[in-house]
Amino acid sequence: QAVVTQEPSLTVSPGGTVTLTCGSSTGAVTTGHYPSWFQQKPGQAPRTLIYDTSNKHSWTPARFSGSLLGGEAALTLSGAQPEDEAEYYCLLSYTSARVFGGGTKLTVL
Amino acid sequence: EVQLVESGGGLVQPGGSLRLSCTASGFSFSSSWMHWVRQAPGRGLVWLSRINTDGSSVDYADFVKGRFTVSRDNAKNTLYLLMNSLRAEDTAVYYCASSRGTGYWGQGTLVTVSS
Numbered sequence A: 001q002a003v004v005t006q007e008p009s010l011t012v013s014p015g016g017t018v019t020l021t022c023g024s025s026t027g028a029v030t031t032g033h034y035p036s037w038f039q040q041k042p043g044q045a046p047r048t049l050i051y052d053t054s055n056k057h058s059w060t061p062a063r064f065s066g067s068l069l070g071g072e073a074a075l076t077l078s079g080a081q082p083e084d085e086a087e088y089y090c091l092l093s094y095t096s097a098r099v100f101g102g103g104t105k106l107t108v109l
Numbered sequence B: 001e002v003q004l005v006e007s008g009g010g011l012v013q014p015g016g017s018l019r020l021s022c023t024a025s026g027f028s029f030s031s032s033w034m035h036w037v038r039q040a041p042g043r044g045l046v047w048l049s050r051i052n053t054d055g056s057s058v059d060y061a062d063f064v065k066g067r068f069t070v071s072r073d074n075a076k077n078t079l080y081l082l083m084n085s086l087r088a089e090d091t092a093v094y095y096c097a098s099s100r101g102t103g104y105w106g107q108g109t110l111v112t113v114s115s
Helices: none
Strands: A005-007 A010-011 A018-025 A036-040 A047-051 A064-069 A072-078 A086-092 A099-102 A106-109 B001-007 B010-013 B018-025 B036-041 B045-051 B058-060 B068-073 B078-083 B092-098 B109-113
Touching: A005 A086, A010 A018, A018 A086, A018 A106, A047 A064, A072 A086, A086 B045, A099 B045, B001 B092, B018 B036, B018 B092, B018 B109, B036 B068, B036 B078, B045 B068, B045 B078, B058 B068, B078 B092
Parallel strands: A010 A106, B010 B109
Antiparallel strands: A005 A018, A018 A072, A036 A047, A036 A086, A064 A072, A086 A099, A086 A106, B001 B018, B018 B078, B036 B045, B036 B092, B045 B058, B068 B078, B092 B109
16 A cells, blocks of 8 residues: 655745645655545644645645646645644545544644 | 444454444435545554445455455445454444535544454
8 A cells, every 4th residue: 555745844924835745655745536635633633725736625734735736746835824734634546545644733833 | 424334333242243333414425435434443444345335346455355245235224234252353433425426524433342
């Protein structure tokens, strides 16, 4: 089974920009992995932010965007807000399975 | 209002079985692929299984193949997860989630495997 890697932790200043990445042990991440991104705050269920690399849901704040960057999936937060402090998970699709990354704890400080 | 409500969690002894349910409302359940995901205490999200719209195609994570079975009843807008031969390491909050295009999650149900 593939391993999906994320930065364990990142810090961003309020109003700043940060990029979280998501890599695959099988090689470059492509649109065919249908990368998704999820936000989870303590004590809450996850919330889907981005699907199919860059598509947003109606509830996704405009400051979040998804892309492919250097062979990895990326989630960029532009103009970080205190409420964006959370754990962020990516999910990649493989032939017969999906695999989550280990999560990135994002601190807004 | 969209809702996914999981139920059926609780305390079970090692080696036991449990069936979780996920009841959907507020969106087209029968048109949505569905997933089960779990999260052990203090740990990350782990994908378990997905089922297509009519239940004819199912995938599982390697570590639950042969022990867990996912199914759905579109007439009841309900997704199921039957878990057999439960182990302590299966202790987790179990979430159902709709396909990535809709992106809905339930609040989860806690399963504790302990003697």
